[in-house]
Amino acid sequence: MTTEKKVARRKLSLLELAGELSNVSRACKLMGYSRQQFYEIRRNFQTYGAQGLVDRLPGPKGPHPNRVEAEVEAAIMAYSLEYPTHGALRVSQQLALRGVQVSSGGVRGVWSRHEMLTRHERLLRLEQSVRAQDIQLSDEQIRALERFSPEFRDRHIEARHTGALVAVDTFFVGALKGVGKVYLQSVIDCHSRHAWGRLYTSKLPVTAVHVLNEEVLPCFEAHDAVIETVLSDNGREFCGRPDQHPYELFLQLEGIEHRTTRVRRPQSNGFVERLHRTLLDEHFRIKGRQKWYETLDEMQADLDEYLRHYNHERAHQGRNMNGRTPSQAFLEGLPGRKKPKEKASQKAA
Missing domain, CATH: 1.10.10 (Arc Repressor Mutant, subunit A)
Structure with a gap:
């Protein structure tokens, strides 16, 4: 209720109280009005009705006379x-x-x-x-927005089951005194986030082949699974002439499709890039301050221990992981494997 309406109701109460008491002076004393104010209020009420009780500011009605047209x-x-x-x-x-x-x-x-x-x-x-204006975009402008704005639409790398897409990359770890530069050949299954990694003193096609042949393929073969596609950047250790490059030849022998990311677009291989950040934050930056490494084998032993923890004990917070460990997601995502919910429904039936 506005202040004007409250004042009008109080004036009406004054008139009603004066009628009940049959004494104007006593009613004015109780309500806090003077007799002159009472008679003015009664005159306005008799002349204009309830609208006469509402206070109005003096001055002309309507817009200000000096307002422009x-x-x-x-x-x-x-x-x-x-x-x-x-x-x-x-x-x-x-x-x-x-x-x-x-x-x-x-x-x-x-x-x-x-x-x-x-x-x-x-x-x-x-x-x-x-x-507020509607802008008509041309097809070329729409393509430019899709290319440079990751928020224009929801973009994710899709891998529907284990082995559907495996991302690989080479990561420079640092320089070890007496050994030289240290590189990590990292591999991650994009569906389950199960990761493998091996340290080398060079980044050559033979090192990229070695980690696949010694670490990754045996793990898939142990579960009767295959790798369908490998995603890498355009580094020399991964790309070359299909009939001469060792890595290309190895993938052809194993029947694995090879895809590459766009040049200077590392985010298109986001799974392995995020793995590198996790390895830096949770392993290399910590162990590098706790221990003094003298050989590459010492670094590899600690890396193997962390990857065991990462794959089997660490709850993953990535998209569609729901707190599962990569090893759990790896097993549940195997082609032809029934999910736990499906098994439970079959038992209930």
């Missing part, structure tokens, strides 16, 4: 939208050239009513008007 106000609003950084005097002079006569004070009055007094407020109005 609607056509002039529309011209000011349109010009301010076209040139939001112009001041009131500039707007007045430019509108005069267009045949619209208005003073700088009149311009400021229009701006004040529409909350446009500052340059910043007028620029915000321009942004809002442009944002």
